[in-house]
Amino acid sequence: MVRAQADEVRQNTLTSSQAAIQQHYAEVAEEVTEEVAEIAASGSCSADRGCGKPLERAALQPGEVVLDLGCGAGSELLAAAAQVGESGQVFGLDMTPQMLALAQSRVEQAGFSNIKLLPGLIENIPLADASVDVVISNCVLNLCDDKPRALAEAARVLRPAGRLCIADIILVAADLPLETRRLTAPILGCTNGVLTTAEYLAALAAAGFSDASVEPYRPYAARTLLQRAEQRGHNEALAHLSSTIRQRSVDNAFAAANIQARK
Secondary structure (H helix, E strand, C coil), rough: CCHHHHHHHHHHHCCCCHHHHHHHHHHHHHHHHHHHHHHCCCCCCCCCCCCHHHHHHCCCCCCEEEECCCCCHHHHHHHHHHHCCCCCCCEEEEEEEHHHHHHHHHHHHCCCCCCEECCEEEEEHHHHHEEEEEEEEEEEEHCCHHHHHHHHHHHEEECCCCCEEEEEEEECCCCCCCCHHHHHHHCCCCCCCCHHHHHHHHHHHHHCCCCEEEEEEEEEEHHHHHHHHHHHCCCCHHCCCCCCCHHHHHHHEEEEEEEEEEC
């Protein structure tokens, strides 16, 4: 049922950018589906993708309702379900049918009854207003077409004083030339651009969040960007970063960040 609903999302509502992202993660999921029978219920899976550990900062409590935006193969769903217990509820939202199928297999293997998987887009969350205590996400906002809308949707589904705890990629060097910023961001999966700390804080405020913080914790060295660009075929970015001056400009200019706020 979840797979059929997700196929409908793909057919009817995806932009070209979203379709490309979905295709990539479908391939990732299909490559590792055979792992499901071998991995421990609470273990990691090579289909999981992320840049941080938002659950460590979420401080989930028994009985809370949690939403994981872009839940992927479901490792954080399983961990969250254990933390909120049988009296709690965990929703996992993803737009890729293969990822949802993989997550569903892991949920069934683990035996959790408090996890529900939802096909859909993080820019249009299929949950009611004020129905969630905590929204988590691990390096998914950087993939979405409309980050302000996704943040506004997260705020909409959160209850008053609800918590947002996500990991994402940010631009630390706000003075990075626009062309370098445009070409380099996709190397880190920021397919629709990347926000500076100030831009992220402004987007959170506009969405209705308060007490917001954006804390970089893992910068990306220039050599890492060049290696990823080569591995992923970002030839225009490679050419742009060919000069030493430009490599110096992007060294530690981007970082994974912990982002937290309250509604």
